[in-house]
Amino acid sequence: MSASSLRRWLAERVPVPMEELRKPLREELPAHLRTWIAWLGGTPLALFAIQVVTGILLTFYYTPDPARAFESVRHITLAMRYGWLIRSLHQNAAQLMIIALMLHMIRVFATRAYRRPRELTWVFGVTLFLLTLGFGFTGYSLVYDSLSYWATTVGTNLLGDVPLVGHQLLWLLRGGPDVNPNTLSRFYNFHIGVLPTLMVAAIVAHLLLVRLHGVARLEGDPRTETYEFFPEHVLREAAVAIVLLLALVVYAMARPPGLGVPADPSFTPPHIRPEWYFFPSYRWLKMVPMQVGIWTSAAFVLGMVAWPWIDAGLERLAPGRRIGIWIGTAGFLFTLVLLVWEALS
Amino acid sequence: MRDGKAAPAEATTRREFLANLLLGLAGALGAGAVAVRFLQFLSPPKPPERVVEVPAIALASIPDGGGRIAHLPGGHVAIERMGDRVRAFSAVCTHLGCVIEWQPDAQQAWFCPCHHGRYDREGRVLGGPPPRPLPPIDAVVRDGQVFVKLTVRAPAGVA
Amino acid sequence: MSVTTQKLFVAFLSLALFAALVATGAVDARRQAEARKRAEATLDDAANPQIARGRAVFERYSCNACHGAGGAGGINNLNAESGGKVNGLLHVSETYSVSELQERIRGGVPTVGKADPTGLEPPLKMPPFRDLISGQEMSDLVAYLMSLKPPPGEAKSSSW
Numbered sequence: 116m117s118a119s120s121l122r123r124w125l126a127e128r129v130p131v132p133m134e135e136l137r138k139p140l141r142e143e144l145p146a147h148l149r150t151w152i153a154w155l156g157g158t159p160l161a162l163f164a165i166q167v168v169t170g171i172l173l174t175f176y177y178t179p180d181p182a183r184a185f186e187s188v189r190h191i192t193l194a195m196r197y198g199w200l201i202r203s204l205h206q207n208a209a210q211l212m213i214i215a216l217m218l219h220m221i222r223v224f225a226t227r228a229y230r231r232p233r234e235l236t237w238v239f240g241v242t243l244f245l246l247t248l249g250f251g252f253t254g255y256s257l258v259y260d261s262l263s264y265w266a267t268t269v270g271t272n273l274l275g276d277v278p279l280v281g282h283q284l285l286w287l288l289r290g291g292p293d294v295n296p297n298t299l300s301r302f303y304n305f306h307i308g309v310l311p312t313l314m315v316a317a318i319v320a321h322l323l324l325v326r327l328h329g330v331a332r333l334e335g336d337p338r339t340e341t342y343e344f345f346p347e348h349v350l351r352e353a354a355v356a357i358v359l360l361l362a363l364v365v366y367a368m369a370r371p372p373g374l375g376v377p378a379d380p381s382f383t384p385p386h387i388r389p390e391w392y393f394f395p396s397y398r399w400l401k402m403v404p405m406q407v408g409i410w411t412s413a414a415f416v417l418g419m420v421a422w423p424w425i426d427a428g429l430e431r432l433a434p435g436r437r438i439g440i441w442i443g444t445a446g447f448l449f450t451l452v453l454l455v456w457e458a459l460s
Numbered sequence: 461m462r463d464g465k466a467a468p469a470e471a472t473t474r475r476e477f478l479a480n481l482l483l484g485l486a487g488a489l490g491a492g493a494v495a496v497r498f499l500q501f502l503s504p505p506k507p508p509e510r511v512v513e514v515p516a517i518a519l520a521s522i523p524d525g526g527g528r529i530a531h532l533p534g535g536h537v538a539i540e541r542m543g544d545r546v547r548a549f550s551a552v553c554t555h556l557g558c559v560i561e562w563q564p565d566a567q568q569a570w571f572c573p574c575h576h577g578r579y580d581r582e583g584r585v586l587g588g589p590p591p592r593p594l595p596p597i598d599a600v601v602r603d604g605q606v607f608v609k610l611t612v613r614a615p616a617g618v619a
Numbered sequence: 620m621s622v623t624t625q626k627l628f629v630a631f632l633s634l635a636l637f638a639a640l641v642a643t644g645a646v647d648a649r650r651q652a653e654a655r656k657r658a659e660a661t662l663d664d665a666a667n668p669q670i671a672r673g674r675a676v677f678e679r680y681s682c683n684a685c686h687g688a689g690g691a692g693g694i695n696n697l698n699a700e701s702g703g704k705v706n707g708l709l710h711v712s713e714t715y716s717v718s719e720l721q722e723r724i725r726g727g728v729p730t731v732g733k734a735d736p737t738g739l740e741p742p743l744k745m746p747p748f749r750d751l752i753s754g755q756e757m758s759d760l761v762a763y764l765m766s767l768k769p770p771p772g773e774a775k776s777s778s779w
Contacts, residue, residue: 172502182687182691182694193653193654193657196500197497197498197647199646199647200497200501201498346622350628351625354625357490357632360494360636361635364636364639364640475623479626480626482630483629483630486630486631486637493640505654508658
């Protein structure tokens, strides 16, 4: 049985034109992608893959029942072989993924790669970012220790203040009038079922659009030379992925995951806070009246989604003035200030 | 090699081949280590065990000449009473693991409802699919209480 | 960097990852040893015949239906003072003496305190067991309850 006869066997049964499949591998990438900051598109994907695998492993031992959730986390961390490693990888890859996404968004924003005709790629990208935040929120709620329980309670309560649909939204999210066993079960399902499905769909859409359009040329870059996706770019992405995994493993050994205090619904600890990537909104909502906070937050998200069109409009109004970049930088710095402020308080 | 050096084309291909080989091997090692750790995670450690004498049931609760099953933390035990003495076996059918019942009938003492395996008072197989006799269990009577020697395992879910 | 050099670099990184994963073995071995010691300690109780009998009494009288398997708690009791749930029993050895615990089991808890005084009466109350459990069964049950321990790292009971 030779390689070519195997190929023929396969080609007859899976009638796909091989040349078509090989084309994406030969895709020519513009030279500016050689700098490290341009590799940040693939990094969240590598980290997501780590999340999926470690997440699936964790579901072998985790139980989404309020009476046993914390105990199962404890069991994984202390008693299962390499449970500490899998849990550490899962927790920390999540943080890295959000950082990588933010860096990627900054890069795409700064290079204005969302310009026509790539607006939809951007829209799917923002969707991916919001889904990732959803993963972070639902995942944190599953630990069911004191801090995570109350952070989730406060976080979902905020939704109750959304005008018109707030109450129904809260009822749907909690599975009832208050935080009850349905709530944990629901959050678990979001985390392992609904969100992964939406995420995979959005990733496919995003990558398809990137491949179909080809990578956007860098404005004002005179270089015309290109290099191949495979193997050169793939090797770079592989190097980044392995470095990240290596860093995560070493960190897990240096600082193994710990355990908090089991959740007590009748006792609120004094310093509840959401995870760091929610600090900007958390700080903002503490600063302004609730309704103002909700409307401005919604406007911010909408602005992010519609940014390619807003930026195009700004370019038409004041060509060459790059107002968009100024607004973006100001917005980013403001978010950073809120984040640091909350972190230090 | 006329001038003592390999022709440049050959050297490049050899270097490329070595690089590919190294990459393949190193990649296999890395991926293999990841896979091994994941599989180890999925395979829980063996819980510690101890052979312990455990109180089963009161002697009086077994009719003389009869038998009863005791369901204990260390397992299911089939106990036969002969006056002041007892004989005990594992009550797990050696066929496919169902719990047997006391059902005296001529030579038969124990009966398995799942596939109709039959055992005698010595735990030997009289008929049906069981491949082996019932494993005997050490049992003594003290102060009217039957004690059996069982292997007790640490309860699962303990960290 | 040529493609060949890149391949060598990735190969080097893979080897580093391999080495790191091998090192995790040492860390895990230590943690497993600690976990095994803890599991062995529970065997001491499992091996103790009185505690084993006491556990059987606990299950025979369905105490676990309200107090949870192994006294872990978590069963809902709407508007109960003890966090809207029936209290667990993992801290009894800290808060009761043997005779106090016996009295508690015999007398039951006829009225459960309300978390919200204007709210409804908590549905689950503890019945008195004085006519049901006595003598050897009672001492075995109390021995079992006194052997219950909260998992390490849990805060001491604050209230009840």
